[in-house]
Amino acid sequence: MPDRPQDPAPDPSQIPVLVLAGFLGSGKTTLLNHLLHRSGGSRIGAIVNDFGAIEIDAMAVAGALGDSTVSLGNGCLCCAVDVSELDLYLERLARPSARIDVIVIEASGLAEPQELVRMVLASENPRVVYGGLVEVVDAAEFGATREKHPEIDRHLALADLVVVNKLDRTAEVDRERVLELVRSLSDGAAVVPATYGRIDPEFLFDCRPSEERVGQLSFDDLFRLEEADGEADGSEEGQGDGEHERGDHHGHLHTAYEALAFTSDVPLEPRRLMEFLDSRPEGLYRIKGYVDFGSHDRRNRYSVHAVGRFLRFYPEPWTPGDPRLTQLVLIGSGIDTTALGKELEACKDDAPHADEHSMWGVLRYVQDPEQQVDEVDGGDGA
Numbered sequence: 001m002p003d004r005p006q007d008p009a010p011d012p013s014q015i016p017v018l019v020l021a022g023f024l025g026s027g028k029t030t031l032l033n034h035l036l037h038r039s040g041g042s043r044i045g046a047i048v049n050d051f052g053a054i055e056i057d058a059m060a061v062a063g064a065l066g067d068s069t070v071s072l073g074n075g076c077l078c079c080a081v082d083v084s085e086l087d088l089y090l091e092r093l094a095r096p097s098a099r100i101d102v103i104v105i106e107a108s109g110l111a112e113p114q115e116l117v118r119m120v121l122a123s124e125n126p127r128v129v130y131g132g133l134v135e136v137v138d139a140a141e142f143g144a145t146r147e148k149h150p151e152i153d154r155h156l157a158l159a160d161l162v163v164v165n166k167l168d169r170t171a172e173v174d175r176e177r178v179l180e181l182v183r184s185l186s187d188g189a190a191v192v193p194a195t196y197g198r199i200d201p202e203f204l205f206d207c208r209p210s211e212e213r214v215g216q217l218s219f220d221d222l223f224r225l226e227e228a229d230g231e232a233d234g235s236e237e238g239q240g241d242g243e244h245e246r247g248d249h250h251g252h253l254h255t256a257y258e259a260l261a262f263t264s265d266v267p268l269e270p271r272r273l274m275e276f277l278d279s280r281p282e283g284l285y286r287i288k289g290y291v292d293f294g295s296h297d298r299r300n301r302y303s304v305h306a307v308g309r310f311l312r313f314y315p316e317p318w319t320p321g322d323p324r325l326t327q328l329v330l331i332g333s334g335i336d337t338t339a340l341g342k343e344l345e346a347c348k349d350d351a352p353h354a355d356e357h358s359m360w361g362v363l364r365y366v367q368d369p370e371q372q373v374d375e376v377d378g379g380d381g382a
């Protein structure tokens with residue numbers, strides 16, 4: 001591949017593998033989609049990992065990728081997949097006929113970046129090389145996220161490039177403060193401000209650690225870091241599944257979280273769903289997926305994204321032949337997943353006719369794409 005000016009790999013025949021991490025809802029999928037659309041001549045292979053039984057993120061990027069996505073499916077990648085399994089996926093994307101220039105692993109929002117980095121470093125595939133850790137941060141929620149999850153500081157210290165995203169949702173006075181704070185926590189990594197993950201792809205493909213850092217994190221560095229963490233919190237606990245060399249999951253963000261996957265082939269009634277969403281518990285941090293409103297809108301499915309109190313629906317035409325399903329993943333802490341499941345069940349309704357006002361509640365949360373672009377340049381997206 002001699003005509004790849006931005007190839008960051010020391011050996012041009014090796015394909016860099018980037019790990020894209022960041023807390024729930026920070027904008028990883030948005031950034032990946034941006035890269036896929038703006039990568040110029042480069043071919044990006046993606047490995048998408050989701051926390052929850054339905055692969056919503058995989059669905060969100062699949063259209064753009066065709067055969068160059070592999071999805072790791074259920075569970076957090078750092079716990080559910082071992083190195084040899086990851087190698088199988090890398091093998092698939094790195095085969096010469098796929099002509100892939102860079103591979104991006106989008107981690108679930110609850111994954112431990114250092115586990116993923118370690119897995120890539122441990123890969124035995126000679127065609128791939130670890131290309132760096134990209135951490136996406138939600139600038140608008142940064143303070144609150146750090147309070148609840150001080151581990152974020154450790155993740156930033158490991159990152160090679162930090163994308164400080166959602167600046168459009170951050171008050172002018174806070175932007176510089178957040179950027180400064182991120183810079184101070186990220187140990188010399190590049191810090192890139194962004195809205196909707198719109199960063200220059202060349203920046204990212206080039207994101208191997210810069211010269212002045214100690215060099216790319218090695219396997220041993222990662223071990224040392226983890227040992228230091230373990231000593232700091234004096235913990236012994238682990239949900240050991242024996243799949244990691246060390247099998248210790250203490251302190252991983254996802255240990256404190258629960259997820260519920262809901263699938264229905266019966267459409268949901270929009271008013272009932274809105275009642276459900278309006279009264280969602282505080283601990284229900286993230287909802288994502290697709291909703292079928294049946295007779296209320298036969299042409300579109302509604303992609304839904306909730307992050308904290310933020311809620312948006314995005315109608316998108318059904319693809320002919322696609323099964324008409326509602327597929328939702330709910331992630332939260334201290335949530336009663338059984339009760340939430342029952343509430344969603346109660347939203348099912350296959351009425352053959354819709355009354356004309358039924359979608360109003362949903363449409364309040366639909367944004368015109370033009371307006372969205374304007375917001376990126378100025379106003380508040382919430």
Ligand SMILES: Nc1nc2c(ncn2[C@@H]2O[C@H](COP(=O)(O)OP(=O)(O)OP(=O)(O)O)[C@@H](O)[C@H]2O)c(=O)[nH]1
Pocket residue numbers: 022023024025026027028029030031057108109110165166167168169194195196197286288305306307312381382
């Ligand atoms: N206002 C605003 N919204 C954004 C921005 N970037 C992403 N979003 C929205 O934030 C929501 C979450 O974005 P995703 O890209 O799905 O986040 P993620 O990190 O992949 O989420 P998880 O898979 O849950 O970890 C979506 O509704 C995005 O449209 C941004 O810069 N500004």
